[in-house]
Amino acid sequence: DxxxxxxxxxxxxxxxxxxxxxxxxxxxxxxxxxYRQDPGQxxxxxxxSQIVNDFQKGDIAEGYSVxxxxxxxxxxxxxxxxxxxxxxxxxxxxxxxxxxPQHFGDGTRLSIL
Amino acid sequence: GENVEQHPxxxxxxxxxxxxxxxxxxxxxxxxxxxxxxxxxxxxxxxIDIRSNVGEKKDQRIAVTLNKTAKHFSLHITExxxxxxxVYFCALSVRDSNYQLIWGAGTKLIIKP
Numbered sequence: 001d002x003x004x005x006x007x008x009x010x011x012x013x014x015x016x017x018x019x020x021x022x023x024x025x026x027x028x029x030x031x032x033x034x035y036r037q038d039p040g041q042x043x044x045x046x047x048x049s050q051i052v053n054d055f056q057k058g059d060i061a062e063g064y065s066v067x068x069x070x071x072x073x074x075x076x077x078x079x080x081x082x083x084x085x086x087x088x089x090x091x092x093x094x095x096x097x098x099x100x101p102q103h104f105g106d107g108t109r110l111s112i113l
Numbered sequence: 114g115e116n117v118e119q120h121p122x123x124x125x126x127x128x129x130x131x132x133x134x135x136x137x138x139x140x141x142x143x144x145x146x147x148x149x150x151x152x153x154x155x156x157x158x159x160x161i162d163i164r165s166n167v168g169e170k171k172d173q174r175i176a177v178t179l180n181k182t183a184k185h186f187s188l189h190i191t192e193x194x195x196x197x198x199x200v201y202f203c204a205l206s207v208r209d210s211n212y213q214l215i216w217g218a219g220t221k222l223i224i225k226p
Contacts, residue, residue, distance in 0.1 A: 033213075042216050043157070043202070044216075045213065045214075048213060056211070097212055098213060099144065099145040099206045099212050101147060101162060102147075102159075103159070104158070105156060106156050107155075
């Protein structure tokens with residue numbers, strides 16, 4: 001959706017390095033989400049946030065961290081503790097928590113150098 | 114926790130024929146059921162959704178049916194066209210998971226010319 005911007009489109013991580021993926025939305029949505037998608041697989045929830053300054057772990061939060069200091073922004077940091085970070089990362093937002101359509105950004109493809 | 118089973122994992126149909134993808138679930142409290150289409154390397158896009166107070170919803174060539182008693186919902190695509198080739202994901206919203214979306218594993222739909 002034009003209202004959700006993810007950057008960069010491609011990212012390379014060196015061993016031991018932390019990298020941050022950006023997600024910005026101008027839809028005035030309360031809830032935001034981060035998913036990981038491995039090749040040929042479905043979506044797995046990493047973290048989600050229902051409101052500013054609050055976020056919860058999803059199914060695969062280990063090795064990742066997030067912040068939600070502004071309603072429009074929900075950056076994801078892939079830490080060096082995530083030993084297999086190569087994947088397609090998707091950010092999404094919805095009007096409010098649950099029971100609502102989620103709108104996705106174009107994704108960031110992360111690879112290890 | 115809740116699990117969504119999606120079948121088949123791959124579906125190949127002749128152009129012009131119909132395609133049906135089915136998802137089954139176990140939590141009777143589920144009340145929101147979206148379907149997403151994801152083309153290769155792109156973001157998932159919502160194509161249709163249904164809530165538990167209706168049994169069927171149509172949008173041109175696409176329809177979704179919901180059987181709450183049997184706990185399954187299906188995506189129907191009629192008069193398939195080459196541009197329908199993609200991976201389709203079902204999802205549902207579960208109260209016990211704070212109304213987050215639980216995703217199916219996806220169905221790769223191939224339209225044969």
